[in-house]
Amino acid sequence: MVKKFETDFGGKPLIVETGLAPQANAALKLSYGETVVLVTAVMNEKSKEGANFLPLTVEYEEKFYAAGKIKGSRFVKREGRASDEAVLTGRMIDRIIRPRFDQKIRNDIQVVVTVFSFDNINDPDIPAVIGASLVLGISDIPWRGPLSVARIGKTEDKFVLNPSYEEREKSLFDFTVASDGTLINMIELGAKGVKNQDIMEAVSFAKAEIKKNIVFQEKIIQELKQAKKMPHLAELDTKLAQKAKDFLAKHLSEVLGPSIKSDFEKNLAIIEQDLFLSFSKEIKQSEEPARLQDALRVFFENEIDKTVHKNILTKTARPDGRKLDEIRKLSCEVGILPRTHGSAIFMRGLTHVLSTVTLAGPAEEQLLDGMEVAGSKRFMHHYNFPPYSVGETGFFRGPGRREIGHGALAEKAIKPILPNKEVFPYTIRIVSEVLSSNGSSSMASACGSALALLDAGVPIKSSISGIAMGLMMGETQKDYKILTDIQGPEDHYGDMDLKVAGTKETVTAMQMDVKIEGITEEILEKSLDQAQKARQKILEVMDKTISHPRADLSLHAPRIVVLKVEKDKIGAIIGGGGKVINGIIEKTNTAIDIQNDGSVYVSGETMEAVEAAVKIINGIVKEFETGEVSDGVVSRLLDFGAFVKLTPNHEGLIHISKLAAYHVNNVQDIVLEGDKVKVEVVNIDELGRINLKLLQNFSRKPNLNSSPTPQKTWQDRKPGRGNFPPRRPRNRF
Numbered sequence: 001m002v003k004k005f006e007t008d009f010g011g012k013p014l015i016v017e018t019g020l021a022p023q024a025n026a027a028l029k030l031s032y033g034e035t036v037v038l039v040t041a042v043m044n045e046k047s048k049e050g051a052n053f054l055p056l057t058v059e060y061e062e063k064f065y066a067a068g069k070i071k072g073s074r075f076v077k078r079e080g081r082a083s084d085e086a087v088l089t090g091r092m093i094d095r096i097i098r099p100r101f102d103q104k105i106r107n108d109i110q111v112v113v114t115v116f117s118f119d120n121i122n123d124p125d126i127p128a129v130i131g132a133s134l135v136l137g138i139s140d141i142p143w144r145g146p147l148s149v150a151r152i153g154k155t156e157d158k159f160v161l162n163p164s165y166e167e168r169e170k171s172l173f174d175f176t177v178a179s180d181g182t183l184i185n186m187i188e189l190g191a192k193g194v195k196n197q198d199i200m201e202a203v204s205f206a207k208a209e210i211k212k213n214i215v216f217q218e219k220i221i222q223e224l225k226q227a228k229k230m231p232h233l234a235e236l237d238t239k240l241a242q243k244a245k246d247f248l249a250k251h252l253s254e255v256l257g258p259s260i261k262s263d264f265e266k267n268l269a270i271i272e273q274d275l276f277l278s279f280s281k282e283i284k285q286s287e288e289p290a291r292l293q294d295a296l297r298v299f300f301e302n303e304i305d306k307t308v309h310k311n312i313l314t315k316t317a318r319p320d321g322r323k324l325d326e327i328r329k330l331s332c333e334v335g336i337l338p339r340t341h342g343s344a345i346f347m348r349g350l351t352h353v354l355s356t357v358t359l360a361g362p363a364e365e366q367l368l369d370g371m372e373v374a375g376s377k378r379f380m381h382h383y384n385f386p387p388y389s390v391g392e393t394g395f396f397r398g399p400g401r402r403e404i405g406h407g408a409l410a411e412k413a414i415k416p417i418l419p420n421k422e423v424f425p426y427t428i429r430i431v432s433e434v435l436s437s438n439g440s441s442s443m444a445s446a447c448g449s450a451l452a453l454l455d456a457g458v459p460i461k462s463s464i465s466g467i468a469m470g471l472m473m474g475e476t477q478k479d480y481k482i483l484t485d486i487q488g489p490e491d492h493y494g495d496m497d498l499k500v501a502g503t504k505e506t507v508t509a510m511q512m513d514v515k516i517e518g519i520t521e522e523i524l525e526k527s528l529d530q531a532q533k534a535r536q537k538i539l540e541v542m543d544k545t546i547s548h549p550r551a552d553l554s555l556h557a558p559r560i561v562v563l564k565v566e567k568d569k570i571g572a573i574i575g576g577g578g579k580v581i582n583g584i585i586e587k588t589n590t591a592i593d594i595q596n597d598g599s600v601y602v603s604g605e606t607m608e609a610v611e612a613a614v615k616i617i618n619g620i621v622k623e624f625e626t627g628e629v630s631d632g633v634v635s636r637l638l639d640f641g642a643f644v645k646l647t648p649n650h651e652g653l654i655h656i657s658k659l660a661a662y663h664v665n666n667v668q669d670i671v672l673e674g675d676k677v678k679v680e681v682v683n684i685d686e687l688g689r690i691n692l693k694l695l696q697n698f699s700r701k702p703n704l705n706s707s708p709t710p711q712k713t714w715q716d717r718k719p720g721r722g723n724f725p726p727r728r729p730r731n732r733f
Helices: 084-100 125-138 165-170 196-224 238-249 261-278 280-285 289-315 401-417 441-456 488-493 521-545 567-574 576-588 607-621
Strands: 004-008 013-017 026-032 035-047 056-061 107-117 148-155 158-161 173-179 184-194 330-334 342-348 351-360 366-369 374-377 379-384 427-436 465-473 480-484 496-502 507-514 559-564 590-594 599-604 629-638 641-647 650-655 676-684 690-697
Touching (some): 004 196, 084 107, 084 401, 084 507, 107 125, 125 148, 125 196, 148 165, 158 196, 173 196, 184 196, 184 401, 184 496, 184 521, 196 507, 196 521, 238 261, 261 488, 280 289, 289 465, 289 480, 330 521, 379 401, 379 441, 401 427, 401 496, 401 507, 427 441, 441 496, 441 521, 465 521, 559 607, 567 576, 567 590, 590 607, 599 607, 607 641, 641 676
Parallel strands (some): 056 107, 379 427, 650 690
Antiparallel strands (some): 026 035, 035 107, 148 158, 148 173, 342 351, 351 427, 366 374, 465 480, 465 496, 496 507, 559 599, 590 599, 629 676, 641 650, 676 690
8 A cells, every 4th residue: 555645845845655666675755846766775684794894885876767868879878877976966875874873784785766757956865865764764674763854055145945956056055964853964065165154054954944854754654664673783792792802901002092004003903813813712613703703803893993982082192192183294295297287295194195287178178968967067176096095905997986975075175266267268177196095085185186276377266275073972962072184093983074175264165974873063063163273274384385376377288268259150160060160170270169158269289379260260250340451362353353352251342443543454453363462441331242442462562653554546456347447527517
């Protein structure tokens, strides 16, 4: 029997229905406007052999049919690899729901969101998150929910709940908050530049709306819930747990102090190895040795977590000895690569990131043509995390989900400081290569990218920096310590990862994840204030390296000139079948991009090539006026005058009477084909024909002192018809 539930969410109906995918542990269809998603959750019966983490996956499936589109190549019309937008949405759902699972579960759990319908108004990610919370809540899968999410926009000093795509374009920020109605679970922010106070006000507004949705979810869960299963948990029995605890108590406190990451990890690896050796007998005698080893590993990680927490909460002792608000040693350098258009390296402790800037013409913009997004991007930030950055080996198979997510966060941080296309018409690509990582490489990428833009001479509105904030939570929400600039152990064993990027005064991007139930508004507000102080210190160091864009672009960067032409002239520039524009491109070795609004972007390796192309285009679109003086080339001669090529698209006539101040018998006496001449526009008739008069002949000078060619007399005429002398007039009187 199909059941249907409905509520108002942001002034629009949110409808939840059962009845589809009955073999999944739980499945629900959610409709928000005319956007429809199916959300399913499945947990395998058997635990995953050899797993040492919670094997949770979230898949977000975009379907082109949902938006009424057929995409792909001519030969393949199926959906292919997930778009970056789909990957980011899947990651967001994962970040929201993962902390509410028991991390000792070793059964595969998969949440799948399939977009069935997309109305181009309501983003599917909002019903997708709510659907994930609901299916986990009504299923037999152990999960501590429910959670809900709200997207907040702000226009004209007014908050908007779940704004449309059009409203988001006009909004001061795009802010997504997940919560259980009390604690904040996840944050995603992209902004044009907002104050900390604006963020806190938006959080309060979002939580009030989320509380209403939580009540709605609880009603559905109460009606549809199933008895929860108890999957296998990776944990030791009481006796073995005490033995492991006694062993670790002697060793862990001694190794949580080194400031060098490699020593820290090396020492922990030795302790872990000794722990397994001390349990070798129990492992051999166990019926499931792999599970016992996994349980030992989980216990070992939990004890490290407890020790790190205890040291910071009671002694304010961080693993590397820094103060709670202290930033690691900073260093940066620009212009380190000779052929790139801009480059910089930013180093914060053992995290080193190299960022490069490449500039190109508008023709190199990235085309977007997915289910949800269509159009083009003139700015791209790509983030690479090679395995050598953490001292490991691995495969190079293109960017993974983490790399896409970190690159998108840095891109979101940088985009607001870029100049408008009208001011700086270049396509911009930044690539951040993580050379060494020990926490917060995404924020180091934002810093390095800002430096590289300045080195490239891009007139950015201001520089930005980024910082990662951490949290160590005690037994209560009042017992906590906020950490500035978290590194490896604090990131891994901490309770919060809050990344904040922006200028000295405003935030342009923010992302928050937690490993606990959530955090309070008080913790968030204090973290933002502490992050702002850190950003300002980092910017001071960055400004000492470079504080203003270089005066000139790199010699290796292309040159661009922008023209504005009338829309009805676009066809003349392109020509039939693109003949004219392709001819200009081939002749001048440039790239030409024409926009529908009449903007013409001409780019080339040298300014000389660009100016040559611009001259040709100006000639094509030029409108002549009476009295205008211009240069031209004589193109053809007729008995009554000479035609002059003024531009590739304009030709005018010099009537024989306008070739000289005296009577001219033969056009060839004054001009010949190919002569370069200066002419003046006499008039333009109703048919658009240009009439000219000759001002000067550059090719050759006529002999102005010679007398005009004399008229032939009858005596000079050759014999033949009509060559008789004229008759005398007859005197009739």
